[in-house]
Amino acid sequence: MTTTTQETLAAGARDLTKTYGQGDAQVHALRGIDLYLPRGRFTAIMGPSGSGKSTLMHCLAGLDQASGGTVTVAGTDLGSLDDDALTIFRREHIGFVFQSFNLLPMLTALENIVLPLELGGRRIDDAARERAHMLADILGVAHRLGHRPAELSGGQQQRVAIARALITQPDLLFADEPTGNLDSTTSAEVLHHLRRSARELGQTVVMVTHERDAATYADDVITMRDGRIV
Numbered sequence: 473m474t475t476t477t478q479e480t481l482a483a484g485a486r487d488l489t490k491t492y493g494q495g496d497a498q499v500h501a502l503r504g505i506d507l508y509l510p511r512g513r514f515t516a517i518m519g520p521s522g523s524g525k526s527t528l529m530h531c532l533a534g535l536d537q538a539s540g541g542t543v544t545v546a547g548t549d550l551g552s553l554d555d556d557a558l559t560i561f562r563r564e565h566i567g568f569v570f571q572s573f574n575l576l577p578m579l580t581a582l583e584n585i586v587l588p589l590e591l592g593g594r595r596i597d598d599a600a601r602e603r604a605h606m607l608a609d610i611l612g613v614a615h616r617l618g619h620r621p622a623e624l625s626g627g628q629q630q631r632v633a634i635a636r637a638l639i640t641q642p643d644l645l646f647a648d649e650p651t652g653n654l655d656s657t658t659s660a661e662v663l664h665h666l667r668r669s670a671r672e673l674g675q676t677v678v679m680v681t682h683e684r685d686a687a688t689y690a691d692d693v694i695t696m697r698d699g700r701i702v
């Protein structure tokens with residue numbers, strides 16, 4: 473791989489395989505995936521249930537260990553890291569957004585957004601607060617920062633969750649069915665804001681979705697079937 477490719481590549485996988493179970497119970501969830509995720513692009517992973525979308529995302533994010541092949545994120549081969557190093561790497565380089573927003577109910581939106589910095593042992597200084605406000609602005613929740621999650625709509629909660637995932641400036645943002653709990657109007661808002669994160673912040677976003685409409689917001693769509701990219 474050339475240096476130029478490394479610089480423009482947020483993450484990649486080579487001949488990635490994942491097998492669950494043994495003998496008759498063996499499932500080949502990934503059967504040799506080659507994937508290149510350029511920086512600053514919004515990629516959707518689609519495919520029928522059981523095609524391997526979640527497994528691929530978990531392997532790319534270092535949440536699950538592949539059976540074979542390599543995953544590289546921001547120039548680091550995840551296979552070269554032990555468990556502790558992988559945990560730290562994930563915290564510093566990867567952001568997650570889930571279907572259920574997972575905000576802490578007793579904290580305000582702003583406190584939720586800066587929480588990953590505190591958990592990472594970083595001081596909440598003016599620069600951090602400024603970034604939190606900038607993200608809230610881009611995600612359209614700047615006017616709700618003093619409110620607790622219960623006082624926000626589902627779409628607002630998900631946009632706060634996206635801001636929280638972006639506060640550490642991760643190399644990769646993974647969104648796992650981010651609109652699964654939202655109605656179509658609110659989904660469209662969230663997807664619009666995910667796309668803005670890619671366009672305006674140069675954020676690399678990878679979204680797993682069942683919904684064809686959701687995938688139309690992405691720059692690239694990867695379709696999986698039976699453990700392969702088709």
Ligand SMILES: Nc1ncnc2c1ncn2[C@@H]1O[C@H](COP(=O)(O)OP(=O)(O)OP(=O)(O)O)[C@@H](O)[C@H]1O
Nearest residue numbers: 492493499501519520521522523524525526527528
């Ligand atoms: N922990 C596990 N143990 C055994 N088999 C598993 C495990 N996790 C996933 N699988 C199997 O691996 C295959 C791929 O599963 P995966 O969850 O990646 O698919 P998916 O495309 O994300 O599906 P869905 O859209 O339903 O979430 C499926 O056959 C699934 O049953």
